Amino acid sequence: MASTPRILIVGEDSVTTTLISTILQKNGYSILGKLATGEEAITKSAELVPDLVVMDVILSGSLDSIDTAHYIFQIFHVPVVFISGKTEENVLARIKYAEPYGIIFKPFTAIEAATITGVALYNHAHRIKTLGKLPFGDSQKMMDNAVEAIIILDKRGRILLFNSFAVWFVDVPLKQAFMRPWRDVMMFVSDASGEEVKDPVTDATRHMAGSIYDGSISLVTTTSKRRKVILAIRPIRDNHDRLIASFISLKENKKTYR
Numbered sequence: 001m002a003s004t005p006r007i008l009i010v011g012e013d014s015v016t017t018t019l020i021s022t023i024l025q026k027n028g029y030s031i032l033g034k035l036a037t038g039e040e041a042i043t044k045s046a047e048l049v050p051d052l053v054v055m056d057v058i059l060s061g062s063l064d065s066i067d068t069a070h071y072i073f074q075i076f077h078v079p080v081v082f083i084s085g086k087t088e089e090n091v092l093a094r095i096k097y098a099e100p101y102g103i104i105f106k107p108f109t110a111i112e113a114a115t116i117t118g119v120a121l122y123n124h125a126h127r128i129k130t131l132g133k134l135p136f137g138d139s140q141k142m143m144d145n146a147v148e149a150i151i152i153l154d155k156r157g158r159i160l161l162f163n164s165f166a167v168w169f170v171d172v173p174l175k176q177a178f179m180r181p182w183r184d185v186m187m188f189v190s191d192a193s194g195e196e197v198k199d200p201v202t203d204a205t206r207h208m209a210g211s212i213y214d215g216s217i218s219l220v221t222t223t224s225k226r227r228k229v230i231l232a233i234r235p236i237r238d239n240h241d242r243l244i245a246s247f248i249s250l251k252e253n254k255k256t257y258r
Contacts, residue, residue: 004028005052006029006050007051008041009033009055010036011035012037012056012058020113037060039175041068042071047139057084057091057095071160074239075134080101081116131239136150143164149162149251150163151166153201157183157205159178160245161174162174169250183199185222191228197217200231204233208237208243227252228252229253230253
């Protein structure tokens, strides 16, 4: 962990996010930014790798706070502290599934917010040793990869994250693809027959084993662009050995151009 802990603030209530940001800055923490949606939180966690995410239980967008926090912790090993009202019982009933490092209940004082944040950072510094390797390795390198398109799906096959190269590769920005089934964004076809390849993602997750397609296969985008590819798919388990996500790797298959 950096000498000055770096914290990402997430929530749709600007009053709450500004208040918590001010309190934590006064206590010596560095604030990486204030975001409103789960989509932004996942993307920025991959790009910036904060030491902690402080997240309101109420988020804008199509991904709720519980699922967002669960993905951030399981995929990037970034701890999450929630901010919640005591009356939000439907969210609080599910909050344990995200494995948060604490809850700051509203209305909160500066000392409460700073103490819970400090305890979370301290506990994670010790727990991180038991979490094992990151499922996707160094996420910053993954996001900057300029030769491999990387796409992360949730367990239902919906798109959670692209790296920059994938945006070019599949010809769709993440905002348009986020939480859409991957088959709405791309398809794979056999170069020999021209027919669609049987769902490779479902096949890999059903057997909980990685798959590589390095033969004559092409990706077809929604804009009708066609690219010959080497496709690799790997299911990802959480720390309870349950399927949490799928990792898709796409590389141009230059051998097929000869």
